[in-house]
Amino acid sequence: MPQPRTGLNIVVLDPAHGGTDPGARGTGGIRESEIALEIAAQVRRALESQGFQVVQTRQGNENPSFDDRSTIANAQSGAVFVTLHVSSTGLPGTARVYVNSELPQSASANGMIPWDRAQAPFQGLSRKLGDIVQGMLAQRFKGSPNTAQTASVRQLRTTAAPAIAVEISSVSVEAREDIDRMIPGVADAIARGVAQFKPSYVVASAPGATP
Amino acid sequence: MTGRWKYWVLGGLAVAVIAAAIYFPVLRQRVRRAAKLQQQSEEQARRDLTQSLTVNPGEPRVKARLFWASNAEDPTLTGVTVELPLSNDPVLRSKQVLNTLLAGPVDSDLRTLPPDAVLLAFYLLPDGTGIADFSEALGTSIPSGIESEQLAVDSITRTLEANVPKVQRLKILIHGQEVETLAGHLDLTGTFVVNTKGTVAPAIVAPTPVTKPVTPVVATPAVAGKDAKTQQKR
Numbered sequence: 001m002p003q004p005r006t007g008l009n010i011v012v013l014d015p016a017h018g019g020t021d022p023g024a025r026g027t028g029g030i031r032e033s034e035i036a037l038e039i040a041a042q043v044r045r046a047l048e049s050q051g052f053q054v055v056q057t058r059q060g061n062e063n064p065s066f067d068d069r070s071t072i073a074n075a076q077s078g079a080v081f082v083t084l085h086v087s088s089t090g091l092p093g094t095a096r097v098y099v100n101s102e103l104p105q106s107a108s109a110n111g112m113i114p115w116d117r118a119q120a121p122f123q124g125l126s127r128k129l130g131d132i133v134q135g136m137l138a139q140r141f142k143g144s145p146n147t148a149q150t151a152s153v154r155q156l157r158t159t160a161a162p163a164i165a166v167e168i169s170s171v172s173v174e175a176r177e178d179i180d181r182m183i184p185g186v187a188d189a190i191a192r193g194v195a196q197f198k199p200s201y202v203v204a205s206a207p208g209a210t211p
Numbered sequence: 212m213t214g215r216w217k218y219w220v221l222g223g224l225a226v227a228v229i230a231a232a233i234y235f236p237v238l239r240q241r242v243r244r245a246a247k248l249q250q251q252s253e254e255q256a257r258r259d260l261t262q263s264l265t266v267n268p269g270e271p272r273v274k275a276r277l278f279w280a281s282n283a284e285d286p287t288l289t290g291v292t293v294e295l296p297l298s299n300d301p302v303l304r305s306k307q308v309l310n311t312l313l314a315g316p317v318d319s320d321l322r323t324l325p326p327d328a329v330l331l332a333f334y335l336l337p338d339g340t341g342i343a344d345f346s347e348a349l350g351t352s353i354p355s356g357i358e359s360e361q362l363a364v365d366s367i368t369r370t371l372e373a374n375v376p377k378v379q380r381l382k383i384l385i386h387g388q389e390v391e392t393l394a395g396h397l398d399l400t401g402t403f404v405v406n407t408k409g410t411v412a413p414a415i416v417a418p419t420p421v422t423k424p425v426t427p428v429v430a431t432p433a434v435a436g437k438d439a440k441t442q443q444k445r
Contacts (some may be wrong), residue, residue, distance in 0.1 A: 021395065096358065151357050153398075167358060
């Protein structure tokens with residue numbers, strides 16, 4: 001019996017790091033893990049105002065493993081995944097979107113996808129989502145690239161959904177306010193980007209289904 | 212004791228105290244220096260050993276191309292041509308170019324790898340897979356972030372690509388072990404393509420699946436079999 005098909009309705013937000021892992025740290029005491037959580041809160045509000053349901057991989061100062069975070073995303077149906085980061089480097093006030101480096105496509109005979117390369121079937125969609133969000137960010141943050149970059153981001157590899165990493169620069173700014181000022185623009189760009197991407201993502205209803 | 216002897220003894224003691232006061236800072240400095248020498252890390256000693264083994268001035272000097280950052284805030288790489296005495300042996304040659312890459316460019320702001328990182332070993336498998344084993348400082352001293360970690364790996368793979376054609380892909384180990392990420396972001400569980408034949412960005416080739424297939428096409432819960440993976444914290 002054919003599976004009913006539904007559209008994108010869930011966004012999984014992943015504030016990177018947390019717990020004993022602060023991520024990137026600035027000399028002024030700025031911690032990536034704290035800012036990522038703050039970005040997630042504002043992105044969540046922006047997405048909910050667009051009618052999306054939002055799931056977060058962490059709510060507070062915990063540090064789920066990479067696989068635990070992917071598990072949360074892979075259990076959803078019709079979801080996209082956005083992992084949120086703050087870099088140590090780069091031109092302050094810029095933002096970059098990353099999609100995972102190419103993975104070999106290899107579903108086994110029974111149609112299952114190996115966990116280790118769960119992102120493989122979604123790479124085209126991830127690229128599309130990444131380019132849209134990067135375009136939105138480039139309009140708001142001068143000096144940012146116009147298209148998504150490619151990187152071997154561990155968190156993306158095991159995620160069975162269109163998945164991007166958003167990284168803003170940087171923890172090396174002198175004052176926390178310099179980053180805080182970026183957050184509303186980042187939130188708006190991600191929410192608008194996901195909304196623009198929505199029509200191009202039609203998925204089967206089963207969690208983790210291939211596109 | 213007569214009064215005269217008392218003065219002699221007191222005078223002698225005063226001289227001894229003055230001499231000790233003069234000598235004490237010198238002695239303290241020497242003790243500190245000795246302690247510092249003792250603290251010289253095993254990795255530094257290994258670096259000295261490795262470099263003396265791999266840099267052979269007798270080798271013919273050839274133009275090597277090394278990839279460092281374009282500028283301090285730009286996440287792109289620029290190839291710099293440097294004349295180096297390089298071996299024809301691909302393993303020795305890989306060590307030589309990677310040690311030069313680690314030593315860094317003239318402008319230290321353009322480094323892509325931490326100054327205290329050391330190449331501990333390099334192996335080349337018959338299928339063209341190079342295995343570079345770096346010290347822990349590669350992960351602990353590098354600025355954490357997707358951009359900086361990718362730049363570091365790109366500088367390694369592009370430098371090998373430009374100088375050692377036999378290395379087709381690269382596996383990076385940290386102190387002899389496979390690690391999940393370089394510094395919390397970049398995936399080190401697979402191998403990176405080196406011989407890209409015109410492609411600029413390195414692509415990761417995922418490891419051969421050792422776990423059960425876990426993400427279903429339909430119906431089966433996506434998490435089935437996930438626990439077969441080792442749960443590694445960041």
